[in-house]
Amino acid sequence: MQSNSLSLPAPRVAGDGGPDAERHDPVLSVRGLRTDFVTAVGTVHAVRDVSFDLRKGQRLAIVGESGSGKSAMAMSLMGLVPPPGHVAGGSVKLNGTEIVGLDDAGISKVRGKDIGLVFQDPMAALDPLKTIGSQFVETIRVHQDVSVKAARKMAADLLGEVGVNDAARRLSDYPHQYSGGMRQRVLIAMAIANDPSVVVADEPTTALDVTTQAQVLDLLAKICDERGNALVLITHNLGIVEELCDSVNVMYAGRFVECTSTEALFASPGHPYSKALLDCVIDPATARRGALPAIPGSPPDLSVDEPGCPFAPRCPIGRDQERCAVERPQPRTLSNGAVVRCHFAYDTQGETA
Amino acid sequence: MTSTLLKRLGVALATIFGASIFTFVLLRKVPGDPARAIAGDTATEETVAALRQSMGLDDNLFVQYGNYMGSLLRGDFGFSYSTGNSVGTLLGQRLPATLELGLLSVIIAIVAAVLAASFAVYSRRRWPDQAVRAASSLAMGSPPFWIALLALMVFSIQLGIFPGPEGRLSPGMLKPPNITGMFTVDSLLAGQWGTFANAAWHLILPAAIVTLGPFAFLSRLYRNQLRGTLRETFVAVSRSHGLRRLPVYNRHVAPHGLLSLLPAASLLFADLLAGSLLVEKVFGWPGIGSMTADAIIQKDFAVVQAVLLLAAVLYVVVSLLADLLMTAADPRTRVGAR
Numbered sequence: 001m002q003s004n005s006l007s008l009p010a011p012r013v014a015g016d017g018g019p020d021a022e023r024h025d026p027v028l029s030v031r032g033l034r035t036d037f038v039t040a041v042g043t044v045h046a047v048r049d050v051s052f053d054l055r056k057g058q059r060l061a062i063v064g065e066s067g068s069g070k071s072a073m074a075m076s077l078m079g080l081v082p083p084p085g086h087v088a089g090g091s092v093k094l095n096g097t098e099i100v101g102l103d104d105a106g107i108s109k110v111r112g113k114d115i116g117l118v119f120q121d122p123m124a125a126l127d128p129l130k131t132i133g134s135q136f137v138e139t140i141r142v143h144q145d146v147s148v149k150a151a152r153k154m155a156a157d158l159l160g161e162v163g164v165n166d167a168a169r170r171l172s173d174y175p176h177q178y179s180g181g182m183r184q185r186v187l188i189a190m191a192i193a194n195d196p197s198v199v200v201a202d203e204p205t206t207a208l209d210v211t212t213q214a215q216v217l218d219l220l221a222k223i224c225d226e227r228g229n230a231l232v233l234i235t236h237n238l239g240i241v242e243e244l245c246d247s248v249n250v251m252y253a254g255r256f257v258e259c260t261s262t263e264a265l266f267a268s269p270g271h272p273y274s275k276a277l278l279d280c281v282i283d284p285a286t287a288r289r290g291a292l293p294a295i296p297g298s299p300p301d302l303s304v305d306e307p308g309c310p311f312a313p314r315c316p317i318g319r320d321q322e323r324c325a326v327e328r329p330q331p332r333t334l335s336n337g338a339v340v341r342c343h344f345a346y347d348t349q350g351e352t353a
Numbered sequence: 354m355t356s357t358l359l360k361r362l363g364v365a366l367a368t369i370f371g372a373s374i375f376t377f378v379l380l381r382k383v384p385g386d387p388a389r390a391i392a393g394d395t396a397t398e399e400t401v402a403a404l405r406q407s408m409g410l411d412d413n414l415f416v417q418y419g420n421y422m423g424s425l426l427r428g429d430f431g432f433s434y435s436t437g438n439s440v441g442t443l444l445g446q447r448l449p450a451t452l453e454l455g456l457l458s459v460i461i462a463i464v465a466a467v468l469a470a471s472f473a474v475y476s477r478r479r480w481p482d483q484a485v486r487a488a489s490s491l492a493m494g495s496p497p498f499w500i501a502l503l504a505l506m507v508f509s510i511q512l513g514i515f516p517g518p519e520g521r522l523s524p525g526m527l528k529p530p531n532i533t534g535m536f537t538v539d540s541l542l543a544g545q546w547g548t549f550a551n552a553a554w555h556l557i558l559p560a561a562i563v564t565l566g567p568f569a570f571l572s573r574l575y576r577n578q579l580r581g582t583l584r585e586t587f588v589a590v591s592r593s594h595g596l597r598r599l600p601v602y603n604r605h606v607a608p609h610g611l612l613s614l615l616p617a618a619s620l621l622f623a624d625l626l627a628g629s630l631l632v633e634k635v636f637g638w639p640g641i642g643s644m645t646a647d648a649i650i651q652k653d654f655a656v657v658q659a660v661l662l663l664a665a666v667l668y669v670v671v672s673l674l675a676d677l678l679m680t681a682a683d684p685r686t687r688v689g690a691r
Contacts (some may be wrong), residue, residue, distance in 0.1 A: 108592075126587055174685070
């Protein structure tokens with residue numbers, strides 16, 4: 001396993017930007033993160049040497065297919081990798097504090113307060129036996145020394161802020177009395193209740209009705225804008241990325257294969273995998289009937305770490321290249337600022353291949 | 354709400370009715386002639402035939418069942434030939450002893466199962482879980498009457514810590530005044546500390562043995578339920594909000610486990626109220642179980658029938674209550690919520 005870290009594309013700060021110090025001190029700094037799942041049939045290396053920085057107010061998308069290690073990475077940031085998984089190495093610094101290796105007491109102080117997580121499935125994310133109000137009050141009082149009454153008031157205000165009507169009364173309702181979209185609003189409100197500097201959203205709209213997806217995403221963007229939280233959005237929906245995020249890390253087989261700005265990615269994807277992902281986006285205006293675009297083959301088995309580029313067998317360029325099969329590509333910077341792991345990345349303005 | 358309740362009640366009554374038919378027919382179709390059993394081996398055929406006639410055993414099954422149900426509804430459970438008492442009187446004498454044993458056993462089983470399974474699941478080490486699973490396999494796999502004999506041999510005969518199979522009190526000990534019929538409770542109510550100690554001392558060993566099966570079942574059930582709940586997303590969500598392990602466990606994991614324990618524990622309780630036949634027999638415990646065991650051997654239909662029906666009624670009533678409790682405890686099924 002290499003321990004080199006990816007350098008990042010030129011800093012881009014959303015909003016009005018802060019003082020210089022703020023711009024250069026990342027709120028979240030990940031270096032060489034590795035996460036393994038130890039199973040009976042072997043160790044699955046779900047996250048392999050991931051590094052990135054997140055600055056205040058930045059909105060970073062992490063995209064990739066299912067099984068590319070996105071969710072395992074999100075859980076690693078929270079110190080919540082479910083067994084038999086564990087963070088096998090690397091460093092995650094939140095506002096300068098290392099959180100890898102903290103004990104239960106230490107990491108519990110950080111969770112919810114410095115970093116908040118919005119989960120994939122709002123239908124399963126609330127305790128069905130407890131009212132929304134009691135779960136919300138509990139969440140607030142973990143980090144804030146306020147009375148139950150005051151916490152309830154704060155909860156009602158937050159629920160109102162995320163668009164739950166008649167919030168004070170709906171605190172007494174149980175989760176099953178909320179729709180999926182409403183539950184995700186509640187969960188977003190809970191995730192930001194203690195004002196974390198980083199919000200990680202792990203496919204927050206995948207389980208939702210298409211009609212509510214846009215509302216929830218707009219809400220997430222609005223909240224982060226107003227409160228200045230940095231956002232890590234994990235998704236496989238590139239349409240969302242273009243609207244919501246200022247930079248993108250493309251993940252494949254547990255590694256970032258391209259780190260770039262959203263504009264640069266959509267204008268000229270550098271890595272063949274990024275290009276393939278973009279080619280899969282269906283534009284209803286121009287789509288023709290027939291087979292949907294797809295990337296041939298499937299993601300590699302993450303329990304083995306073969307030499308060479310993991311995307312090579314599926315790659316339009318690397319398929320036939322000797323070099324891609326034997327030599328692991330190292331990060332390099334393209335002319336548009338994107339950092340890619342590819343021997344034959346499309347450079348200049350795109351149409352090289 | 355009312356219609357659900359009525360529907361449940363209807364089903365309950367139908368179940369009891371079905372059970373009454375089943376036990377009635379079954380007992381009359383098993384080999385062996387109760388009239389012959391009562392009259393004895395030396396009685397002549399004529400005596401037996403006359404007895405059969407007087408017991409109504411020659412009538413057809415429908416008539417017999419009609420008579421049986423008729424007297425049941427009048428509160429007459431029949432007559433026990435082997436003991437010379439009415440079955441109603443017998444039940445009245447025996448039920449408190451079984452109730453006392455069953456109640457204590459179920460309480461021990463629930464408390465022990467919850468504690469053991471919680472420790473097994475909450476601990477980060479593996480041995481507590483393995484120990485609890487092994488204990489529950491052992492308890493589930495060993496026949497209670499054999500354990501009862503073994504326990505008597507070790508604790509009563511060898512060590513002399515607990516009394517022998519002499520029933521609920523030492524010989525010569527006066528019964529406490531009859532309030533509930535449960536000696537430990539009655540003696541406490543009457544302030545007779547010596548009697549209480551003696552009754553409790555007699556109760557511990559049989560209760561510990563009767564509790565083994567329910568403990569095995571409940572601890573396994575509770576453990577699996579807890580482990581399942583721990584994998585739920587909402588548990589990870591509350592962890593992500595910064596809640597530590599213990600509060601998450603207490604507020605979001607244990608309640609789900611306890612909820613699932615309710616119906617199982619209530620059915621086990623109903624089961625125990627019908628008496629544990631062999632354990633009561635081994636300890637000379639004068640409860641429903643030992644009475645039933647004797648009645649089966651004596652072909653005393655009226656008693657066996659009454660006990661089986663009692664068991665059916667207990668099952669139905671207790672599971673109905675458990676259902677209603679579950680409905681009230683789970684907000685998803687609670688009626689009246691918006």
